Every structure is written in C-alpha cells, then in structure tokens.
Amino acid sequence: MGHVLELGRRVALQPMDAHCHDITVALYRDLAPGGTPFYAFHSYSCHPDAGLRLDFLAAAACHLGGMVASGARAHAVAWPCGAAHLSATRRLFVEVCKLAGPALPALRPPEADEARSGARYHVEGLGAGRYRLSADAPGDMSVRLRTIAGGFGKLAEMAVDEAAGPAVAFPCGHDHDRLVALLLPRALNARAAMREEESVAGRGVLVAPSAQNQPN
Ligand SMILES: [Zn+2]
Structure with a gap:
C-alpha cells in the first residue's frame, strides 16, 4: 500500500x-x-x-x-x-x-480523412488554446463538425464553441498543437475511442481489486 x-x-x-x-x-x-x-x-x-x-x-x-x-x-x-x-x-x-x-x-498532420464520408477534416490553431474545425467535403458539414467538436470535448475536456466554426478550446488557454493533431482521428469517432480505452484497461488481468475501477 x-x-x-x-x-x-x-x-x-x-x-x-x-x-x-x-x-x-x-x-x-x-x-x-x-x-x-x-x-x-x-x-x-x-x-x-x-x-x-x-x-x-x-x-x-x-x-x-x-x-x-x-x-x-x-x-x-x-x-x-x-x-x-x-x-x-x-x-x-x-x-x-x-x-x-x-x-x-x-508527427500527425492537423488533418484526418474519413473513409465513410470521403471528407477531410482540418484543425486550425487560433491561438490561446483555441482550434477551429473545418471539412473539405461537398454539402453542409456543420452538424458533423459539431459532433466532432463534441468528440474533442469528451476526449480532452475541451470547451466547445459551436458558433466559431465550430471551435474547441483548452481551458488552460495554451496551445497543444501536437495533441490536437493526435486527437483528431479519434474525435471523428469519440465513442469508439472511449470504448477502446475502457477495453484496454479492463482486459483480463490480475490486478488487486483496490486498483480496479478507480474514479476520475
Ligand atoms: Zn494546457
């Protein structure tokens, strides 16, 4: 102990x-x-x-x-x-x-392709920890972009500003360019990414009960 x-x-x-x-x-x-x-x-x-x-x-x-x-x-x-x-x-x-x-x-580029939709998504740094999301795709992508912004919110506790592109922001107010580029492909399917985290941590192991399921 x-x-x-x-x-x-x-x-x-x-x-x-x-x-x-x-x-x-x-x-x-x-x-x-x-x-x-x-x-x-x-x-x-x-x-x-x-x-x-x-x-x-x-x-x-x-x-x-x-x-x-x-x-x-x-x-x-x-x-x-x-x-x-x-x-x-x-x-x-x-x-x-x-x-x-x-x-x-x-290093990951600040963009990611989505096979399902054929869209390419970008994150663009705005300074002070804020990043605007955009997509190269035909049609209106605003709903999809808001969902991806929400994915950043879930994966990295970022604040979502739907009116600004949308944009996502780190509460610390500092830029984290490499982290944002790393997270972008995961934010496209945040639910699957979070399931992956849980399944990795929970894979059949011999871990003392006290060490399991620790709260955040
Ligand atoms: Zn920070």
Whole structure:
C-alpha cells in the first residue's frame, strides 16, 4: 500500500504490453513540489527490457503529445502549461502504448480523412488554446463538425464553441498543437475511442481489486 501511495494515483493501465513481453504498464499522476501535476510511466515488472520500454513511452508522449520530461521522477512527463489535462493524458497513454518502438513515429498532420464520408477534416490553431474545425467535403458539414467538436470535448475536456466554426478550446488557454493533431482521428469517432480505452484497461488481468475501477 505504501508503495502505491508513493507513486500517486493510477490513472491508466496497459495490462499486457504486446510490444514488451506482455509486461503491465501503468500511468500514475502525482504533484511536483511546486504543485504542478505530472504523470509517471511505471511497471512492476522486473523484466530487463521494462526500463527501456518506459523510457520509450515517456519519450513518445513528449513527441506525439507535446508533453515535456519532468524531473520529478523517472519516466515522468508533464504538460508545459502546468495543467493536468487528465482525459487527454489517458488518451495519449493508449496511443503511445500502441507503438512498437524504439523509433518514434512521424508527427500527425492537423488533418484526418474519413473513409465513410470521403471528407477531410482540418484543425486550425487560433491561438490561446483555441482550434477551429473545418471539412473539405461537398454539402453542409456543420452538424458533423459539431459532433466532432463534441468528440474533442469528451476526449480532452475541451470547451466547445459551436458558433466559431465550430471551435474547441483548452481551458488552460495554451496551445497543444501536437495533441490536437493526435486527437483528431479519434474525435471523428469519440465513442469508439472511449470504448477502446475502457477495453484496454479492463482486459483480463490480475490486478488487486483496490486498483480496479478507480474514479476520475
Ligand atoms: Zn494546457
């Protein structure tokens, strides 16, 4: 129990990391001495490759999501704005755990294609953490764009301004360009993305009951 408390609160779990001998990887949230939230990748596995895998996952969160390394702990990362962005961080955790490594992938462009509709969607930074959504597609896409804006709201706790394009905004007031580009394809089907998060975390594992179903 003491060990768990030292790590902070577990906020995400990959029970079986297929890219590293099925080790369990978890993400813990804690506060740095100044009160800034940070997140640390952690594994209880003593497999010799575990440390390298955690190094990679932390580096991938910085590269793909725009987080920065935190000196607070090994394999720890934080948002440069100092905010927690818990939902977005959980989403980023799911995304980086999919990566085999060790090479970091190319950055995502601020656009995404949707096979079903043939539409191409764009996110355009407006400054101060706001982003306008738009679509290249025939016909009126306003309803679809509002749904996608709502997807950003669910996935990353962003505020939705339907009148502005629509636009979505981070409550911290800071830009997170890499994160927005990463989230865009998921925001096209936010419900499926959220189901994926739940199924990854809930996959048949031997986890102590106290560690399961932790609230937000
Ligand atoms: Zn922020």
